[in-house]
Amino acid sequence: MILVNGIATEQLPVSDRGLQYGDGVFETVAYHHGQLRFLTAHLDRLSQGCKRLGIDFQQRKTLKIELHKICGELDAAKTQNAVVKIIVTRGSGGRGYQAPIGVEPTRIISTHDWPSHSEDNASKGVNVRLCHQRLVDNPTLAGIKHLNRLEQILARNEWDDDGIAEGLMCNAHGDIVEGTFSNIFIVKSGMLITPPLDRCGIEGITRATIMDIAGKAGIPCHQAYIRQQDLYGADEVFMCNSIIGIWPIKQIEQQTLPVGAITALLQAQLSALEIVV
Amino acid sequence: MILVNGIATEQLPVSDRGLQYGDGVFETVAYHHGQLRFLTAHLDRLSQGCKRLGIDFQQRKTLKIELHKICGELDAAKTQNAVVKIIVTRGSGGRGYQAPIGVEPTRIISTHDWPSHSEDNASKGVNVRLCHQRLVDNPTLAGIKHLNRLEQILARNEWDDDGIAEGLMCNAHGDIVEGTFSNIFIVKSGMLITPPLDRCGIEGITRATIMDIAGKAGIPCHQAYIRQQDLYGADEVFMCNSIIGIWPIKQIEQQTLPVGAITALLQAQLSALEIVV
Numbered sequence: 432m433i434l435v436n437g438i439a440t441e442q443l444p445v446s447d448r449g450l451q452y453g454d455g456v457f458e459t460v461a462y463h464h465g466q467l468r469f470l471t472a473h474l475d476r477l478s479q480g481c482k483r484l485g486i487d488f489q490q491r492k493t494l495k496i497e498l499h500k501i502c503g504e505l506d507a508a509k510t511q512n513a514v515v516k517i518i519v520t521r522g523s524g525g526r527g528y529q530a531p532i533g534v535e536p537t538r539i540i541s542t543h544d545w546p547s548h549s550e551d552n553a554s555k556g557v558n559v560r561l562c563h564q565r566l567v568d569n570p571t572l573a574g575i576k577h578l579n580r581l582e583q584i585l586a587r588n589e590w591d592d593d594g595i596a597e598g599l600m601c602n603a604h605g606d607i608v609e610g611t612f613s614n615i616f617i618v619k620s621g622m623l624i625t626p627p628l629d630r631c632g633i634e635g636i637t638r639a640t641i642m643d644i645a646g647k648a649g650i651p652c653h654q655a656y657i658r659q660q661d662l663y664g665a666d667e668v669f670m671c672n673s674i675i676g677i678w679p680i681k682q683i684e685q686q687t688l689p690v691g692a693i694t695a696l697l698q699a700q701l702s703a704l705e706i707v708v
Numbered sequence: 709m710i711l712v713n714g715i716a717t718e719q720l721p722v723s724d725r726g727l728q729y730g731d732g733v734f735e736t737v738a739y740h741h742g743q744l745r746f747l748t749a750h751l752d753r754l755s756q757g758c759k760r761l762g763i764d765f766q767q768r769k770t771l772k773i774e775l776h777k778i779c780g781e782l783d784a785a786k787t788q789n790a791v792v793k794i795i796v797t798r799g800s801g802g803r804g805y806q807a808p809i810g811v812e813p814t815r816i817i818s819t820h821d822w823p824s825h826s827e828d829n830a831s832k833g834v835n836v837r838l839c840h841q842r843l844v845d846n847p848t849l850a851g852i853k854h855l856n857r858l859e860q861i862l863a864r865n866e867w868d869d870d871g872i873a874e875g876l877m878c879n880a881h882g883d884i885v886e887g888t889f890s891n892i893f894i895v896k897s898g899m900l901i902t903p904p905l906d907r908c909g910i911e912g913i914t915r916a917t918i919m920d921i922a923g924k925a926g927i928p929c930h931q932a933y934i935r936q937q938d939l940y941g942a943d944e945v946f947m948c949n950s951i952i953g954i955w956p957i958k959q960i961e962q963q964t965l966p967v968g969a970i971t972a973l974l975q976a977q978l979s980a981l982e983i984v985v
Contacts, residue, residue: 433722435722440722441721441722441723442719442720442721442722443719443720443721443722443727444718444719444720445710445712445717445718445719445720445816445818446718446818447727449727450720450724450726450727450795450797450855451734451795451855451857452730452855452856452857452858452860452861453729453730453855453856453857453858454857454858454861457728484858484861484862485862485865518727518728520727521861526823527864527889528857528860528861528863528864528865528888528889529864529865529868530861530864530865539722541722541723546803564848565846565848567844567845567846568844568880569842569844569859571841571842571862572858572859572862577858578727578728578729578730578858579729579730579856579857579858580728580729580730580731580805580856581729581730581731581761581849581854581855581856582846582849583729583805584729584731584761584798584805584807585761585762585848585849586805587804587805587806587807588762588805588806588807591806603845611805612804612805
């Protein structure tokens with residue numbers, strides 16, 4: 432099911448700046464049993480991303496009504512779990528790169544099947560690799576979930592082995608920043624460490640939620656760059672995003688890693704959180 | 709007029725990866741009196757860009773037939789000059805960033821009115837500014853005219869004064885690389901200098917043509933980074949792209965620059981070239 436500016440259609444004008452330039456932002460939201468999880472946080476990030484790109488997005492209430500409609504249709508179809516993707520672009524037209532004046536941003540909501548990952552991913556952990564493709568430092572775009580995703584595409588297409596769940600990406604200096612579709616944490620001596628995202632990477636909603644959970648659980652959490660040797664020397668390593676929640680990482684390249692108690696604790700607390708629309 | 713995979717339509721599936729991730733490349737071609745100028749060079753760059761992104765584009769002949777059809781319609785409408793934009797995306801669908809298998813790339817051809825620039829731009833020169841937004845070093849994407857254009861959009865939206873024709877962009881080290889929609893050359897002591905594009909920027913067709921013309925005219929041309937003081941100390945500075953051709957730059961920020969003979973010579977030789985489809 433797809434809604435473009437509230438209208439059921441699978442088509443978008445070719446002139447939309449989302450296609451022409453990747454001029455927009457997106458969110459990937461988990462739908463579980465009638466609810467869009469962490470929706471407020473997703474909409475906040477969407478609004479912040481628009482603001483940073485200079486997109487005048489004032490349709491948040493309208494978008495929420497459309498999301499409500501989508502949830503109603505998923506419910507009517509007895510769909511328990513789905514992925515709901517929201518895209519907001521600067522809209523259609525304009526003279527080249529210059530933003531058009533008086534054009535309303537485009538809202539696109541689409542639903543997708545819940546991915547059929549093995550339950551072992553969350554319980555026993557996954558294998559990941561290190562990508563060659565780098566994330567470039569770009570402070571004006573860092574943190575935003577924008578539509579310019581060629582770095583992630585090049586990184587993701589470095590492997591086609593289904594046994595590898597994710598690829599970790601480094602910045603130009605060789606610091607590990609995140610995965611192609613997830614953020615990353617390591618546990619070391621009872622402390623959580625996750626890379627800062629002020630120069631590149633996407634500020635994940637689940638990452639922020641985990642930092643919050645950790646704070647309340649008395650687990651110290653710091654933002655610091657992680658080198659390859661830090662991964663191998665960690666007590667636990669895990670990846671996270673809005674759809675998978677938390678997956679322990681049990682192997683990076685040829686190096687095996689322990690799957691531990693803090694990851695399990697955070698998994699349990701994250702699952703227990705039920706954020707209402 | 710728009711053709712999507714050969715079919716006249718103004719719409720594209722929302723699932724197209726061009727929209728979802730900016731997963732594609734584009735070309736902007738000048739149509740003059742029945743001909744698409746430098747089409748072979750544009751199609752070569754399109755193919756090379758696809759190759760570098762791992763897009764299996766084998767529809768070059770089909771695309772040429774569709775372009776021929778577009779030219780026929782422009783001719784039938786007695787349109788003398790137009791801008792023809794070609795977009796090729798990786799196609800529709802796929803599981804997240806991973807490229808889908810067996811999906812044909814999407815071909816989009818659209819025609820646009822020829823821009824109504826003052827003739828003075830080419831004869832007397834234009835004013836340009838220096839942008840704050842940087843071009844980040846990304847060797848795997850450098851040179852390609854891909855659909856991830858947020859840097860250019862942020863740069864272009866730094867000003868809305870119609871008296872400023874272009875903004876020059878620097879890399880992270882402060883070297884001037886190119887304009888938001890053009891390449892740049894300086895003339896110094898009878899020699900042409902243009903920045904290298906192996907770390908960021910787009911390898912312009914007109915830039916390559918000018919280097920070729922200069923070579924044949926016995927004007928030495930080197931690729932070297934340009935600093936702000938090199939601009940101000942230059943004998944001549946000009947910008948170029950496929951639509952504007954060559955425009956002398958007569959003012960950068962508050963600094964005026966001479967409009968000189970080598971720029972005029974290159975303009976004349978570029979205009980004289982008639983490359984057939």
